[in-house]
Amino acid sequence: xxxxxxxxxxxxxxxxxxxxxxxxxxxxxxxxxxxxxxxxxxxxxxxxxxxxxxxxxxxxxxxxxxxxxxxxxxxxxxxxxxxxxxxxxxxxxxxxxxxxxxxxxxxxxxxxxxxxxxxxxxxxxxxxxxxxxxxxxxxxxxxxxxxxxxxxxxxxxxxxxxxxxxxxxxxxxxxx
Numbered sequence: 001x002x003x004x005x006x007x008x009x010x011x012x013x014x015x016x017x018x019x020x021x022x023x024x025x026x027x028x029x030x031x032x033x034x035x036x037x038x039x040x041x042x043x044x045x046x047x048x049x050x051x052x053x054x055x056x057x058x059x060x061x062x063x064x065x066x067x068x069x070x071x072x073x074x075x076x077x078x079x080x081x082x083x084x085x086x087x088x089x090x091x092x093x094x095x096x097x098x099x100x101x102x103x104x105x106x107x108x109x110x111x112x113x114x115x116x117x118x119x120x121x122x123x124x125x126x127x128x129x130x131x132x133x134x135x136x137x138x139x140x141x142x143x144x145x146x147x148x149x150x151x152x153x154x155x156x157x158x159x160x161x162x163x164x165x166x167x168x169x170x171x172x173x174x175x176x
Contacts, residue, residue: 004065011069018068025062028052035075037131038091047137051075054140078136085135092129101135107142144174 003012018026018034026034028048035043051074055067063071085101086093093101095111095118102109117138122128130138148170152160162170 007065007069008072011072012065014072015065015068023062025060025064026052026068027062031063031071035133037133039131041131043133044137047133050137050140075136078139079132082132082135090129092131093135094127094129098130105139107146141174145171148174 003009007015014034015026018030020030020033021027028045031052032042032045032048035048037043051071052061052063055063055071055074057067081101082093083089085097085104087097087100088094095114098118099109099111099114102114118128118130121134121138122130149160150156152162152166152170
């Protein structure tokens with residue numbers, strides 16, 4: 001069949017091949033099988049779930065062809081940004097590249113915080129680095145938590161005072 005109105009024919013074709021059970025929807029499992037990093041590793045489960053939830057307008061845990069098409073555009077934009085920050089063209093983002101990326105995105109984060117993210121999200125190795133899926137995951141969470149922080153930091157001073165449960169509510173509603 002032909003692509004529905006507003007859906008790129010290439011995205012529609014890929015949707016049909018990714019929709020393994022022919023349900024008309026893409027699940028987290030199907031999405032994970034379709035997406036690969038530059039080192040040919042599959043995208044991480046958490047990242048796939050985060051992206052499905054972002055484009056799942058019905059809150060069903062899966063996306064239709066329109067959500068899938070939007071998701072592909074979203075991933076392509078992140079891939080372009082990732083390649084821009086991957087200065088040595090290694091296919092992954094190193095500590096220094098991550099620091100530069102954060103800085104260029106407007107985040108004023110310490111080297112210690114970038115190191116913490118690298119330790120949490122990079123594969124264990126002598127030279128840890130971040131793959132595309134984890135880069136998307138980190139950036140999406142940073143943006144979401146920054147938005148939550150800004151809601152509380154109305155004077156834009158970079159500090160907020162909040163109770164423990166307010167903090168937990170901010171994190172839980174933005175990350176899970």
